[in-house]
Amino acid sequence: MIRVVALGVDHGGFPFKNELLPWLRSRGYEVIDMGAHIFDSSDDYPDFAEAVARAVTSGQAWRGIIVCGSGVGACIVANKVAGARAGLCHDTYSARQGVEHDDMNILCLGARVIGIELAKELIAAFLNAEFSGEERHRRRADKIKAIEDRQSKTR
Numbered sequence: 001m002i003r004v005v006a007l008g009v010d011h012g013g014f015p016f017k018n019e020l021l022p023w024l025r026s027r028g029y030e031v032i033d034m035g036a037h038i039f040d041s042s043d044d045y046p047d048f049a050e051a052v053a054r055a056v057t058s059g060q061a062w063r064g065i066i067v068c069g070s071g072v073g074a075c076i077v078a079n080k081v082a083g084a085r086a087g088l089c090h091d092t093y094s095a096r097q098g099v100e101h102d103d104m105n106i107l108c109l110g111a112r113v114i115g116i117e118l119a120k121e122l123i124a125a126f127l128n129a130e131f132s133g134e135e136r137h138r139r140r141a142d143k144i145k146a147i148e149d150r151q152s153k154t155r
């Protein structure tokens, strides 16, 4: 089964893009390139982060990766989309455990904070991990979903 990964970057994350796209493809993933397609120092991370989150929550992509300068803005935006479970992880323990325990489906990275080799290690940890499915982890996931449901009712 070919797994589809959505990748989005703003100008802060753009330096990683040319390396990550072919690297992901060489590892057998189909990559949907959600932009930015050119370096533009005035582009805005919400545009790319929302696109990745929507690709993942609609089922167009299995998982998503968003790179901005720090990873913070990308993570804030992605988690506004119901069904997105984005984490900013700059250590491999969190990149793996975020999937296993929290069913994280989007990894956010900061290209001004880490180097490209650590980024690849983090992405590999994230993409190779699977949700545990354990009762306690499902229970917590259900509580997150319930928060989203209450939120949509109070809008």
Ligand code: RB5
Pocket: 010, 011, 012, 013, 045, 068, 069, 070, 071, 072, 073, 074
């Ligand atoms: C862009 O200059 C920068 O603010 C953005 O990439 C990111 O770091 C936001 O969290």
